[in-house]
Amino acid sequence: MSHTFLEQLWIARYVITYGIGVTVSISLLAIFAGSVLGVFVGLALVYGGVVLRLVVRAYTDIIRGTPVLVLVLASYYVSAAVGLDLGPFSAGVLALAIFCSSHVGEIVRGALQAIPKGQTEAAKAIGLTFTQTFTSVLWPQAMRQCLPAWVNTAAEMVKASTLLSVIGVAELLLRTQEIISRNFMSLQFYFLAGGLYFIVNYGIEHFGKYVERKTALPS
Amino acid sequence: MGYTLNFAAVWRNFDFLLSGLALSLGLAVISILIGAALGLVVAFALTSKNRFAVVPARVYVTVIRNLPILVLVLFAFFALPQMGLRLDKIKSFVLVLSLYSGAYLAEVFRAGLLSIPRGLTEAGLAIGLTGMQIRSSIIAPLMLRNVLPSLSSTIISLFKDTSLAAAIAVPELTFAARKINVESFRVIETWMVTSALYVVTCFLIAAVMRFVERRLALPR
Numbered sequence: 219m220s221h222t223f224l225e226q227l228w229i230a231r232y233v234i235t236y237g238i239g240v241t242v243s244i245s246l247l248a249i250f251a252g253s254v255l256g257v258f259v260g261l262a263l264v265y266g267g268v269v270l271r272l273v274v275r276a277y278t279d280i281i282r283g284t285p286v287l288v289l290v291l292a293s294y295y296v297s298a299a300v301g302l303d304l305g306p307f308s309a310g311v312l313a314l315a316i317f318c319s320s321h322v323g324e325i326v327r328g329a330l331q332a333i334p335k336g337q338t339e340a341a342k343a344i345g346l347t348f349t350q351t352f353t354s355v356l357w358p359q360a361m362r363q364c365l366p367a368w369v370n371t372a373a374e375m376v377k378a379s380t381l382l383s384v385i386g387v388a389e390l391l392l393r394t395q396e397i398i399s400r401n402f403m404s405l406q407f408y409f410l411a412g413g414l415y416f417i418v419n420y421g422i423e424h425f426g427k428y429v430e431r432k433t434a435l436p437s
Numbered sequence: 438m439g440y441t442l443n444f445a446a447v448w449r450n451f452d453f454l455l456s457g458l459a460l461s462l463g464l465a466v467i468s469i470l471i472g473a474a475l476g477l478v479v480a481f482a483l484t485s486k487n488r489f490a491v492v493p494a495r496v497y498v499t500v501i502r503n504l505p506i507l508v509l510v511l512f513a514f515f516a517l518p519q520m521g522l523r524l525d526k527i528k529s530f531v532l533v534l535s536l537y538s539g540a541y542l543a544e545v546f547r548a549g550l551l552s553i554p555r556g557l558t559e560a561g562l563a564i565g566l567t568g569m570q571i572r573s574s575i576i577a578p579l580m581l582r583n584v585l586p587s588l589s590s591t592i593i594s595l596f597k598d599t600s601l602a603a604a605i606a607v608p609e610l611t612f613a614a615r616k617i618n619v620e621s622f623r624v625i626e627t628w629m630v631t632s633a634l635y636v637v638t639c640f641l642i643a644a645v646m647r648f649v650e651r652r653l654a655l656p657r
Contacts, residue, residue, distance in 0.1 A: 283593075283636035285600035288611055291618075292628035299624035300440060377505035384507075384604060391508060404516040412508050419503035 223406045230397045230407075237393030238414065240307075244379040244389060247311050249372050252318020259319055260326025274323070281320035286378045289313040294385040310382035314375060321371045329363035330356060362433055369426030373419045380415075390414060446621035447630050450613075457613030458634055464609060465596040468531050472538025472595070479539060480546030481572060494543070501540035506601055509533045514605045530602045538595045545591050549584035550576065582653050589646035593639050600635075610634060 227234075262274040281289070293313035297304040304312065333356055341351040383392035394411040398404045447454075482494035501509075513529040524532060553576050561571035581588075603612035614631035618624055 279640075280632065280636050283597075283639035284632045285597040285611065285635060287600040287603065288614070288628070288632055288635060291611070291615060292632065295618055295624045296628055299622075373503070380505040380507040381601075391505070391511075395511070398515070404512075405519045408508065408512040408516045412504050412512065415505055415508060416500065416503045420499070423503070 226401045233393050237390035240389040245376045248314035249375050251315035253322050255319035256322025259323025263327040264330045278320040287381050290381045306385045306387045325364050325367045329360040373422045444626045446623040447626045450617045453613050457610035461599040461609040464599045468534035469538050471535035475539035476542030479543035483547045484550045498540045526605045526607050545584050545587050549580035585650045
């Protein structure tokens with residue numbers, strides 16, 4: 219048995235790579251599904267009728283008041299109890315997507331409501347329908363407004379993907395724990411995992427700043 | 438599917454859930470208090486002109502904010518003993534959550550500090566206060582009032598992070614729920630009640646913060 223960190227790292231290279239792959243897939247799936255759902259949540263919060271608004275408001279408040287770990291555990295156990303055979307990966311991604319959707323919903327709502335009323339009135343005055351107003355006046359502005367907070371949520375999802383290790387999804391953190399239980403190098407391998415998460419999130423943060431600069435209005 | 442709701446098992450263990458909730462709140466309060474003290478110092482360092490203060494503060498905030506808290510929790514409990522620092526599970530979790538809240542609160546406080554006009558510092562200097570006196574009796578109180586709205590959401594999110602202590606078997610609310618879930622198989626009921634307890638607590642925290650905000654608001 220080899221005893222240096224580098225030798226152990228070399229032995230574990232595929233395990234770690236798979237772990238990163240699973241972490242990235244979880245995050246991408248959750249961000250994508252959560253954002254699509256979240257846009258509808260946001261639209262319902264702004265343009266829905268009273269009943270729809272109340273229902274969606276309850277949904278976002280309950281989801282945002284519950285820790286992600288509870289959502290992940292509940293999704294995993296409840297889906298099995300009601301006979302949906304999701305398995306840990308899908309149940310975990312479902313929980314993260316739901317969590318993401320409530321956050322994106324709030325972001326979209328905030329962005330749409332931040333647009334001055336005069337814009338809608340001006341659009342009406344030149345004879346645009348509501349759909350036209352929305353797609354070519356409100357939505358582009360809202361998107362720009364959303365971007366920083368949305369990137370933040372994306373980084374949040376990568377961090378939340380670690381919670382799937384608790385229900386046995388072999389993502390980066392669970393793989394790291396497996397490696398440590400084999401070679402007892404907890405210090406080195408937790409540092410490695412931390413470093414990898416840091417790189418991903420730092421990258422997302424800087425990519426967000428770059429996109430924000432690119433899409434900013436010339437001043 | 439034929440699933441009939443039956444809350445009996447959950448009510449039987451309700452005091453277990455409540456003591457879990459009490460522990461969650463306790464963990465949150467202690468960690469957030471330590472984190473707030475730390476965050477205040479770091480926020481002053483971030484906004485200072487001294488490079489030797491800015492750089493370490495910026496590194497601390499950036500590193501902590503870009504790491505998943507579960508990694509930090511596991512690191513503190515399983516890896517720190519290798520460095521000779523052996524803490525029990527509650528202490529190691531409080532250590533992590535304090536450091537974690539310190540980084541998040543520092544960012545909240547920093548934004549607040551930037552909104553304080555420079556004239557106040559100058560006025561303080563003019564009446565002969567030292568830098569420390571100006572910070573503690575002029576700038577910090579004003580800044581705290583300004584940041585209350587964003588402080589509220591940060592505190593709620595830190596409270597929710599106490600659920601992570603379940604990963605190292607601290608018997609807080611999530612751990613208690615998981616135990617009842619596994620022992621009674623009343624899956625849906627357990628998670629409904631647990632989630633409700635978290636949601637209600639978050640609402641109460643938000644209400645308390647709004648109350649404080651109203652009490653401290655300047656008369657118009």
